[in-house]
Amino acid sequence: MPVVLAGLGAIASVVVPYCLGSVVGAIASGRVRAGAAADAWSSWLNPTSATTGLLAVAVCAYLAAVYLAFDAHRLGQPDMVTCFRRRALVAGVVADALSGAGIFVLAADAPELFEELTTRGLTLVLVSGATGVVAALVILPALGFLFVLHQRSRLGTDEGDT
Secondary structure, eight states, X not given: OHHHHXXXXXXXXXXXXXXXXXXXXXXXXXXXXXXXXXXXXXXXXXXXXXXXXXXXXXXXXXXXXXXXXXXXXXXXXXXXXXXXXXXXXXXHHHHHHHHHHHHHHHHHHOHHHHHHHHTTTHHHHHHHHHHHHHHHHHHOGGGTHXXXXXXXXXXXXXXXXX
């Protein structure tokens, strides 16, 4: 029975973020409007909703991996830090790829939203992309020197103490 419950929890961890993203995509693309009836199928099953649903799953996986990497670091489990940092990096790359693909999906499927994001919202789109790059650089194991600096500051050591 516990295995079944764990499986249901894993399924819910994917389905719930997907549904959230799908709803956001349906609303943002104008397929669902307040007070108006919407088609049950085309409102939720369309390229914009599918892309935002997948993007929400990738972002949730990224956040979970980052939080677990931090907890593993706090608990002194370096092997788990490496494992979760790698998962965060993969989820971040997937989220970046979905974001890039999402631009083309919006251009074809939701031109009004695409127009708003490439004019009025362009600054926010660029800031979002830049913060994604910075986050990836912090997570990369090869550039994970922030964790090393943090450890050294906690221990009170530096390069010359060896």
